[in-house]
Amino acid sequence: MDTGTHIVMGTALCGLSLADPVVSSDSVTMTAVFIGLVSGSLIPDIDTVLKLRNNAVYISNHRGITHSIPAILLWPLAIAVLLSFIFPSAAFFHVWAWTFLAVFLHVFVDIFNSYGTQALRPFSNHWVALGVINTFDPIIFSLHIVAIAFWLFGADPILTFLILYGVLFVYYLLRFAVKAAVKNAVRHTVPNAESIFIAPTMHFFQWRVAASDASCHYVGRAYGRSVTIYDRFDREPMPESPYIDAAMEDPNIQAFVSFSPIYRWSVSYIDDLYEVRLIDLRYRSKEYYPFVAVAHIDQNLKVVNSYTGWIFSEAKLRKKLKFIPNS
Template sequence: MDTSTHITIGFGLAGLAYLDPAIASDPMLAQAILLGTVIGSNAPDFDYAIRLVKGNGMYTEHHRGASHSLPAIIIWTFAISALIFIFYNQISYISLLFWTFLAVCLHVGLDILNVYGTQAGRPFTKKWLSLNFIPLFDPIIMLGHLIGFTFWLAGLSPGITFLYVYIVLISYIIIRYIISVNKRNLLHAVQKTGSFTIIPTISLHKWDFVYETKSAYDAGSITGKDIHWIHHFEKHGQEDKIIKASLADKNVQHFLANSKHAHTMYFTTSSSVEVRWIDLRFRHKEHYPYMAIVKLDPALNILASYTGWVHHSRKLNEKLITETKKVMPL
């Protein structure tokens, strides 16, 4: 999920905690638990520090990796609870520990439900776990919390309010899962040999997908029971010398470490070659913004590269110019 959702859920869990009479009657305990749930609900994404220290490419590869693993859940829980307890040492540590643990677990659990996924199974497996039926930002989940906050501010019991909010949202998530199974069954019925990934959108009615065969990728959407084939991409062979040259770039390697259905294309000019690796799971209208880009000279030496989200071509050009200057200072 996105950061705003994780923050919102942290506050929602703090409201739900008021179901416990001990918390409802102790403002200091309630305040400590609020800190625990909000920080805990965001802690696994503190791996953003990788981007600040090691750069965007390394962050792309490791985001939602070790920081979302089983050992990390325990470490985040105890570290956050212990830090808060230093300042609130008169409260019930067990209550603080429980609600912080719940917040961290809910963060990781919700991230598994979307298309990006996590490596939550580490250290037992490095496989990316993604169930693909909740979008990265879900307006229903956000709206449910905002309604709960409104009732809380109006003076209603936050515990009872968020109990009902979460019953409704759990029901909504179950409905989304059932719909995703129905969409998968529609694609299973397609007479093609290959694999596919369903991608949720904010609409329950419309779902995107990528269908991969040995020779091509097909991207499309399912509206109701109708399958719409939108884009067809023929695969380049790995022996292609331009593709092979781009694979030597570290940013491409970082990108491919957790990308699925990664298609490559390149554009040549008299002075350079630009290779783009795009993750077909993330489509916005006619554009695939999640990518790795490599700029090569005519001899296929790497001049610059970038990986991340690029929504505008001008932004892409600016990033490549910046990276080129780092390699070849003016």
């Protein structure tokens, strides 16, 4: 989920923590728990700083080790130990337990996005991505804001947030039901599909759709059970070429391939350089495919520049690559 949603989730847990008599009866413990809940709701996303290095490192590692089983155990302990120095009289176990809940909930809700997490590490590096909730879901965010507002205006926080979680449970079940209906509709639209990717959007009934059969890739949108295919691309194996082999060894290209399950490729020759481009088909936006990986290879089979990430115009991509073709 996005940072704002994780913050309101942590705030909701603050209200729920008042069900713990140790928390509600001791102001020091309450303060420490509240800080632990908010910080625990955010700490797994500390790997966002990897963006400062480069997109390849960020894409390969975001929601990786920081969302793993060891991290779920270590983040609460680290936060609780730090808070014990600031609030020595706070009940350590209660601070740790509530912080653990916040960290666990952060990782748990992230698996419902299409990006997912490596929550099963170290037992498996598989990305767990259920793809039923958008990274920012306005309904989930708004429900939290409403519940927090009720708390601020005097409503019982325990009852308020228990009702909130009950409503959210039903909402998640509805999302699974809608996705199953969309997937069934895609199977009817692309009857021989070998793979189907369905991604949520901020709109309840609208979903991104990408599917592949033996000969083509299909890209479209679904509104409820109505599926519209916008683009179809021939599915061809990448040709054998030392230039392509060199490109596939580039960290940006490798990061893209590790992240994208469905993409198409293109190879072109520009100003004595071979350009290998991979285009993710899952995120079509206004007739454009913004998530790409590009590598330029010279005659000596050296990658002279490369890039992977989100880009919304060819001019901006060229600027990122620091490459201006000769006119």
